[in-house]
Amino acid sequence: MNKPLLLISLTLLAVFVLSVLFVPNFSFFSNKISNHYIYHSLEETKAPNVVGGVVWDYRAYDTLGEETVLFAATLGVYMLFKKLHVRDKK
């Protein structure tokens, strides 16, 4: 048995179990920020659709990451079906 590997995995297991045990209640951290979104979204983003305001204004970087994921998925499907993967040349 690999001893340091066992030690690392046991430490990680302990950390995860402890973090699950001491997790705070739901909306302990996010209650303030969600109330702020609901009550101040119209005057800050000028968009009546709160979801649109959050997605494209407050969390625009998250949306940019989503579009990047979509772009990467498109590229992957294109390469998979066009058989563009790199082959060894003989």
Add this chain to the structure above:
Amino acid sequence: MTVIKQTISRIVFPFMLLFSIYVITHGHLTPGGGFQGGVLLASSVILICLVYGLRKAEHLIREETSHRIEAVAGILLAVLVVFEFFIKGSLMASESLFQVWSGGAIPVMNVIGGIMVATSFIIIFYSMVKEK
């Protein structure tokens, strides 16, 4: 495909196109937005491709064209998101709420994101259809 499907899809297609443009451009007012409207826009092209065949769908939008449009839309969206804080006040500036021409940078990014989602789904569908 049969005559029934061809007739029904010929009637339904313009309404799908119109509804997708409505969902995209009213993304900051009503439920929906760039992603949902883009998927609708892509599915209207996919409907034509399924019913009338690949050639009729390529009359609407070719694969190389959708590649180019997606690349340009992705670059534009990245630039808009990065510099959103600086151009938010000057883009589509309007004091009136609940209007189409309002909302700062949100409608512009909805339109560009919708175009990008639509073209990427069209690319996925075309590359699956054309596979040999």
